[in-house]
Amino acid sequence: MAADSAVSIARSPRIPHLHSVALALAACVSFAAIWGLWSAQVVGFGVLTQVAYLVLGAGFAVCGWYVCDESPRRGTSRVGTAMMIGGVGLLAASAGALMLDAAGVQRIALVSITVPIALAVLLFPDGRLVGVPGAAAGLCCAGASVAVAIAPRNDDVIGNALFALGLVVLCAGWWRFEIGDDPTRRALLWLVLSLGAIALIGGPLFFAAPNQLGTVVTVLLILGFPCAMAVGAISPDVVDIRALIARSLLYAITSMLVIAIFTAAAAIIEALDGDSPSAGALSLVAVGCALLFQPARTLLRGVVTPLLFGDRPDPVAAASHVGDRMSDDPVVALRALREVLGVPYAELSDDAGTIAVSGAPSWELRRLALHIGETGIGTLTVGLRPGEVRLTAADNSVLRIVTPALAQVVRSRALAAE
Numbered sequence: 001m002a003a004d005s006a007v008s009i010a011r012s013p014r015i016p017h018l019h020s021v022a023l024a025l026a027a028c029v030s031f032a033a034i035w036g037l038w039s040a041q042v043v044g045f046g047v048l049t050q051v052a053y054l055v056l057g058a059g060f061a062v063c064g065w066y067v068c069d070e071s072p073r074r075g076t077s078r079v080g081t082a083m084m085i086g087g088v089g090l091l092a093a094s095a096g097a098l099m100l101d102a103a104g105v106q107r108i109a110l111v112s113i114t115v116p117i118a119l120a121v122l123l124f125p126d127g128r129l130v131g132v133p134g135a136a137a138g139l140c141c142a143g144a145s146v147a148v149a150i151a152p153r154n155d156d157v158i159g160n161a162l163f164a165l166g167l168v169v170l171c172a173g174w175w176r177f178e179i180g181d182d183p184t185r186r187a188l189l190w191l192v193l194s195l196g197a198i199a200l201i202g203g204p205l206f207f208a209a210p211n212q213l214g215t216v217v218t219v220l221l222i223l224g225f226p227c228a229m230a231v232g233a234i235s236p237d238v239v240d241i242r243a244l245i246a247r248s249l250l251y252a253i254t255s256m257l258v259i260a261i262f263t264a265a266a267a268i269i270e271a272l273d274g275d276s277p278s279a280g281a282l283s284l285v286a287v288g289c290a291l292l293f294q295p296a297r298t299l300l301r302g303v304v305t306p307l308l309f310g311d312r313p314d315p316v317a318a319a320s321h322v323g324d325r326m327s328d329d330p331v332v333a334l335r336a337l338r339e340v341l342g343v344p345y346a347e348l349s350d351d352a353g354t355i356a357v358s359g360a361p362s363w364e365l366r367r368l369a370l371h372i373g374e375t376g377i378g379t380l381t382v383g384l385r386p387g388e389v390r391l392t393a394a395d396n397s398v399l400r401i402v403t404p405a406l407a408q409v410v411r412s413r414a415l416a417a418e
Contacts, residue, residue, distance in 0.1 A: 026061035053094035061087030063226035075127025082120035110148035125187035190232030334358035345383025370407035
C-alpha cells in the first residue's frame with residue numbers, strides 16, 4: 001500500500017491540470033489570432049475589433065486560469081472554467097479572420113459572451129446558481145445565445161438580446177447580494193467597482209469620443225472586469241473594497257459635477273457674448289472649478305459615505321452593542337466595533353505586539369492608548385472611513401465608552417499569559 005501511494009505521488013505532477021491544458025489552448029488560439037491580424041482581414045470587421053476580441057479573450061482566459069489554479073474550492077473553479085471557455089471563444093472569434101466571414105466571427109464572439117461569460121458572472125463567486133432567479137437567468141443565457149446565433153448581423157436582435165440578458169444578470173446579481181453572507185457581498189462588490197468604472201468612464205467616453213482612442217480606453221476598462229472577478233473570487237479582502245468604492249465613486253461624481261459646471265459656464269458665456277469664449281475667460285472658469293472641487297467633494301462625501309456604510313448609530317446604543325458582544329476573544333469585540341462605527345479596520349496591540357486584527361488597513365489610521373488607571377496597557381488602532389481625516393464626535397463618544405472594556409480584555413490576556 002505504501003509503495004502504491006509513493007508511485008501515485010511521484011507520477012501525479014506529470015499529469016497536467018485541465019485548466020493548464022485550456023490555457024495552452026488559449027495561447028495557441030492567440031497566436032492564430034495574431035497571425036490573422038497580418039495575414040487576413042474579414043470584410044465588415046476592422047483591425048480594432050479583432051484586437052479587442054484578442055485582448056479581452058486573453059484577459060478572460062488568463063484570469064480564469066488564475067481562479068482555477070488558486071481556488072481551494074471546487075465551486076469557485078467553475079467560475080474560472082466558465083471564464084476560460086469564454087476567453088477561448090473570444091480568441092477564436094479574433095482568429096476567425098483566417099477562415100470565416102464577418103457573420104461567423106460575430107456569431108462566435110456573441111455566443112461566447114452570452115453563454116460562458118454571462119454564466120461565469122451568474123456563478124460568481126462560489127459556483128452556484130442561487131434559487132429561482134439564478135436558474136431563470138441561466139435559461140436567459142441560453143435564449144440569448146440562440147437569438148444572436150440565428151441573427152449575428154441583425155443589430156436590433158443583438159441589441160435587444162444583450163440588453164435583456166444584461167438586465168437579467170444584473171437582477172440576479174442584486175438578488176445574490178441581498179441574500180448572500182458577508183464574504184459573498186465583499187466578492188460581489190469587486191464586480192460593482194469594475195462595472196461602475198465602465199459605466200462612469202467608459203460609457204460617456206465612448207459616446208463623446210467615438211474614435212479609436214475612446215474604443216481603446218473602453219476596451220481597457222472592460223479588461224478590468226475579469227481582473228475584478230479574479231480578485232473577488234480569490235482574495236476579496238486584499239483591500240477594503242467598500243472604502244475603495246466610496247473613494248472612487250466620490251472622485252468620479254465630483255469630477256463629473258465640476259465638468260458639468262465648467263461646460264454650463266462656457267455655454268452661458270457664449271450665449272451672452274454671442275461668440276465662443278476666449279482663452280482668458282475659459283481660464284478663469286477653470287480656476288473657479290478647481291477651487292470648487294474640494295468643497296463639492298466634502299459635500300458629496302456626506303451623501304456617498306452613508307449610502308455605503310450606513311448612518312452613524314447613537315453612541316450609547318453603539319457602545320451597548322459592542323459591550324453585548326465583548327468576550328475573551330478580542331477579534332469578536334473588534335468586529336463589533338467596526339460594525340457600529342462603519343470603519344474598515346481595527347487593531348488591538350500591546351508592548352509584545354499585535355493581539356488581534358479585524359478588517360484591512362485603510363490609508364488613514366488613528367491610534368488610541370488604552371489605560372487602566374494611570375497605567376498604559378495597550379493601543380487601539382482604528383482605520384478611518386474613506387475621505388475622512390479624523391474621527392467624528394460620535395465616534396469619539398463610542399470609543400470613550402468602549403476603550404476601558406478593551407483595556408480589560410488586553411489585561412486579562414496578559415495575566416493569562418503570565
